[in-house]
Amino acid sequence: MQRFFDKFFLMIFNVQSVVQPLHLLSFYGGSVFVSFFTLKVTQKFDRKASTLFRGLISFKGTATNLFSHNLVALIIGCVILGINHGFISHFMPLYISEMTPENHRDMLNMIFTQMSIIGIFTTNTINYFTSKNKSDDGWRISLGLAVVPTLIITIGSLFLFDTPTGRRV
Numbered sequence: 001m002q003r004f005f006d007k008f009f010l011m012i013f014n015v016q017s018v019v020q021p022l023h024l025l026s027f028y029g030g031s032v033f034v035s036f037f038t039l040k041v042t043q044k045f046d047r048k049a050s051t052l053f054r055g056l057i058s059f060k061g062t063a064t065n066l067f068s069h070n071l072v073a074l075i076i077g078c079v080i081l082g083i084n085h086g087f088i089s090h091f092m093p094l095y096i097s098e099m100t101p102e103n104h105r106d107m108l109n110m111i112f113t114q115m116s117i118i119g120i121f122t123t124n125t126i127n128y129f130t131s132k133n134k135s136d137d138g139w140r141i142s143l144g145l146a147v148v149p150t151l152i153i154t155i156g157s158l159f160l161f162d163t164p165t166g167r168r169v
Contacts, residue, residue, distance in 0.1 A: 026075045030082025031089070038090040046162045047095050054091070055154030058084040062150060065143040081146065088153070089116075098163040119149065 042050045068074040090131030096108045126145055130138040 012092045023034070023075065023078060026078040027082040027085070029087035030079035030084075032082075034083040034086040035090055038087055040093055041087070041095065047057055047091075047098075048088050048157060048160045050087075050159060051095075052154065054087050055150060055157060057087065059147070062144065065146070066140055078145075088089035095160075095163060099161065113120040116133060 017035070041053070057080060061077050061084055064073060064077030064080060066077075068077055092112055093109050096112060097105050102106050127142050130142040132138075132140065
């Protein structure tokens, strides 16, 4: 993983402690930015189309990160993935609350939260093992595996039912 930082961060600024947070800030900045528009998107389009749209955003961000060759492309990919994260973080609990019977809502929203935590743990575990990779492509494996949850959610969105409030009149 050190080669990843050498390639993208140290060659540009030579100050690793200043530039590495920029990588994370771009992700969270995209997430915060899209949170202002999530409600409008889900009100304009039905829930199924919104989830499919989210999947396409995630594919774009993953591909941008996977094939990035400079810091700007990497940050753009992180912003796109941050937009995806903000969109899904606001949208999925809403969808779960609208589609679940009242006595199961809390449980399913907690399961969604737990799955997010398991995803964070899995990501950190993958990052740990790919950092031990001797080739220069360990960071690409780490960033490219983001396509797995994207595929699960995008394919799963094809089987979603639309909510009563999500149907356009």
